[in-house]
Amino acid sequence: MADNQKDLYYIKDLPVPETPAAGKEPEPWDKTNIIGKRIPRVDGYERVSGTAVYPADINLPRMLYGAILRCPHPNARIRKVDISVAEKMPGIRSVLTNDNPAAKVKWQWAKGHEGPLFDPHCRFEGEAVAAVAADTPQQARDALHAILVDYEVLPFVIDERQALKSGAAKVHPDGNQVKKDSYSRGDVASGFAAASVIREHEFRTEAELHTPMELHGCVANWDGGSLTIWESSQGVYAVQSKVAATLGLPLSRVRVVGHYLGGGFGSKLQPGKYTIIAALLARQTARPVKLFLSREETFLCVGNRPPANMKIKAGVKQDGTLTALEFIATATGGAYPAGGTSILDWLVRDLYTCPNVRCETTDIFINGGPARPFRAPGHPQCSWALEQIMDELAEAIGMDPVELRLRNVPRVSQGRGGIPYTTTGLEECIRQGAEAFNWAEARQAASRMNQAGGHLKRGVGMGSCVWFVGGGGPPSTVIVKLFADGSVNLNMGASDIGTGTKTVMAMIVAEELGIKPELIQIENADTGTTQYATPSGGSKTVPTEAPTVRSATVEVKRQLLKMAAEDLNEPVDALRFDGEIVVSTRDSSKQVKITDIKQLNKRGVVIGIGYRGPNPEGKSVNPFAAQFCEVEVNTRTGEIRLLRFLGSNESGRVINRLTYDNQVFGGITMGIGMGMTEFRQFDAGQTGKLVNKNWHDYKLPTALDVPLQMTSLPIDLPDPEANNSGAKGLGEPVTIPTAAAIANAVCHATGVRITSTPLNPLQVMSSLANSRRKED
């Protein structure tokens, strides 16, 4: 590269942060050059132009195509699988069933729940029965049709509300209760006794099904005893460990690559049976096998947000002080333990100050596809109940909903025994959000309009939240390599699940070194070449990886200073970076360009390794949010128009405003899906099969379902205690209060409280009609 081009690497005359001595953590950034800006994605060109190779794009020489035959019944025992016709069909290279010794592998659903990979007892529609590998995907699918399975169809239960009743079919011999958890603090009885007003309601949220744009699946290839898997995944190391454990292989024999991912949302935190099946088919045929599920299959077997039935009771004093909260809920993670009630009660425990709280959650088996984590597990469900009852209380005591919430903002994590949060921006999210939204005026204007009559009603509603985790934490190991020309390679195990992880991490390196983010080469999500990282989920990728990347970069800087000290004959602690040069603070004539440092040129590279340090002890790191929306309800037809939405988030330091806003808008959109359009529909009372396993009948929100006016309001509050980047997680709080905020707005508009999702015209019309009937 020509010398004048090399200059382009550096941001001229901008100081880079100080380099801490060895063993010391870097100080929080003061003024930043890159962090906080709107920086386009470093891999934007690849993603948009189509050159980015997603796992579904992988094509290997001699590659075969796999497909899985799935049980069409919610509960059935397999008497016999006849593959005699399928085996002989053209292009068929392997057929695997439970009768085949090569398929005798145990699949662990959860601790204590192990079964054969091809389990002869299929406990949900969509369970794997057999698999084939063929020369073409069409041949593979055709062969599935030719496999004859003799099923003994068994009684089933697909509704958790029926599953604990006597006489309900049993999903497992020990009955349908997975577990019951309870929590309490204070004394709810005396809390309710002290309340001026008590409100109690039953709420329900429907199951949401995972169906990300890129289908679930992988390409598997053996080279001798070593297996390489390209998987559409949120965490390559999670896939590696599960595959190695299932197949009895050392970790070193399983390499998992997942450079790009077309959407995961929690459903790709782990591999599936499909991953193991692809590996087995590849081993049987001694050829690479590509196995991606069909769209229909994703609806059946790659997870869901469990439906929840929630009874909530709340007491408040006239001055807005909460006195007691009681939350009793049931939910189901499907046919195997899969966290049906996981952190379902967290908001009740932690969000608002309340001395007396009691929660009881019961997880129940049904003959349905097992749940998987779904963006902020448990929280949007709980929010649906809690935020609506908060509005009921506010109305009952004649207080503004925003005011009631502000009265009850905690400084400590009550759900964790009262330890403090490192920082909490909950109050600012609510206060500044309400102000930016013009809450007070909008509420009044809506009420005025509604009083004037007419069938179009306006409503304004809100909700707020904390997210259970979001502070990240160890382990993570990251390597930053600086080449002789000053350009950088960033090597990290974490996946970029579409949130912009690569861009954010490049910005961290760029901030520390003063080089342009787009000149950083990123190598990530490959167990063969990058270091251990936990999967990207739980809103922990930024707070886990950003400080690790910073530590690795700082380590590079330390080494460069050491090398420069030799060149300049100055003590290391007298040297500092000034843009592209290292200069002595004692004598500014003593300076050397980074790219002229002798040792660097001799070695060709400097390597910095960063490790994620521990989180602060005795404190909780959490992000907070509030959302506000305005709706118009057509009371003649039950139609809701979302007019505008505002999301205010406190997730510590804002690193990239563009990817930040993407999360906020995406989270609201997903929340609109849960609140207004999505539901899982079983054929209850008849076959128990899923009737809406396609993108038409399972209704994801479209561009037209999202309001034109969406505002992201970051509460930029760097959290110096959380980690050295000051950032907390964002990806999940952005979707927690959306559905509840809409429900509150609809109630404000119509005076009718709708307790079940989704708020589609069907549901709204029935609720309005019912309430009219009651009034008549």
Add this chain to the structure above:
Amino acid sequence: MLPGFSYTRPETLKKAVEELKAAEDAYLHAGGTDLLGCLHDGVFPAGKVVSISALKGLQEVRKLSDGGLLIGALTTIRTLETDADIGARYPVLSQAAAEVASPQLREQGTLGGNLCQKPRCWYYRGEFDCLRKGGKECFAFNGQNQFHCILGGSACYIVHPSDTAPALLALDASLQVSGPQGERSLPLSELHVAPNDDPRREIYLEAGEIITAIKLPKPAAGLKSSYRKIRARQSWDFAVAGVALALVMDNGTVKDSRVVLSGAAPIPWRSQKAEQALQGKPLNAEAAGLAAMEAMADARPLEHNAYKVPMFKGLIKEELLKFIAD
């Protein structure tokens, strides 16, 4: 996966009729947006697919000498949506077209295909051996029927999926059909098969017959028309409830009217009771309310779709009142 079938794309209408007639399991392929979905999902098999996309003569939209309009069967939904003459003279049709599916599907889908499309019932489209597909029972009757019919159901309880059909019915459209026996004309009102007559058939076309064009009469003086659709999401979705209105107004009085519902019945549903309620009346809130009531007089909701009754009442009233506001 698609089933194995042979494919042909004849150059002439005559050849297309022959090809279609020659095999019992032959299907006509216009835009293919509905047909390919059905084949892919295994709703029915096809031995032969006859594409009519080469028949340029079926793509024209032409004003007739009597002031009416001829719309070739291969006219895309997008053309109906954007054609200025249609927008000015037959707003109900362009509004209905704009409500169909998504921009991509409107660009690809044709009017002929839209009228002949298969039902969207999730049992019919899914892995259920339902009555309409030759099985013994209608699963919707005792099952998940929130999107099903409240009028005209018997044996089968689908709703007709087309948005354009109610609009065309409101305009008294007729069809031109070519078949082995030559040409014939058919009022659109005689195209769709009620389940009462045959729950396994959607349209009254004989083997080898092809719709070549749709004819609209000249709009009567004082004609006001509109289409509105309620759906569970704002794009890429069929009608939960819809209404096509065509009113001939004379000095504020309804001289003649068509009230046709979508999302209500197994066929596009003309409500003569609603029309009678409007006949000769000044169009006001009272008349609109009465027509809306009358439209629902015969409604027989199933277990999960009672909401449709107040919804249709609200919708019809609202749409009628918009004509007064104008």
